[in-house]
Amino acid sequence: MVRVLLVDDDTDLRELVAGWLRVDGHHVVDTGSGALALDSVAPGWPQVAVVDVLMPDMDGLELLTRLRERDRELPAVAFTVLWSAPDVARIRAASAVYVPKPSSSTELCAAVRRLVAGVGSAEPGVP
Numbered sequence: 001m002v003r004v005l006l007v008d009d010d011t012d013l014r015e016l017v018a019g020w021l022r023v024d025g026h027h028v029v030d031t032g033s034g035a036l037a038l039d040s041v042a043p044g045w046p047q048v049a050v051v052d053v054l055m056p057d058m059d060g061l062e063l064l065t066r067l068r069e070r071d072r073e074l075p076a077v078a079f080t081v082l083w084s085a086p087d088v089a090r091i092r093a094a095s096a097v098y099v100p101k102p103s104s105s106t107e108l109c110a111a112v113r114r115l116v117a118g119v120g121s122a123e124p125g126v127p
Contacts, residue, residue, distance in 0.1 A: 064094055
């Protein structure tokens with residue numbers, strides 16, 4: 001069972017995605033803001049972060065930077081509506097896997113599984 005931190009300010013979407021991840025066998029802690037996420041994680045937690053990029057208090061990439069001060073190797077998925085080439089380049093520069101919103105449970109869960117396994121790229125269609 002993989003420990004996943006899910007951070008998204010959209011409550012309905014966060015609950016839906018948390019359900020997808022739980023059905024896929026993961027232990028999920030979910031929260032609606034970067035500040036709450038930083039307050040809710042203990043050392044060694046999480047094993048994977050799934051973050052929205054556009055959030056009011058702290059963007060998801062800033063959150064990843066702060067989480068990686070605790071764990072430099074933390075694998076992460078940026079689950080976001082952003083899609084422009086500069087946005088995707090910024091996400092990749094943060095060493096996060098880009099999964100667009102909307103997306104399917106299959107696509108998101110596959111990205112998390114591939115990150116945990118450390119197999120190639122976690123992005124669909126990228127070896």
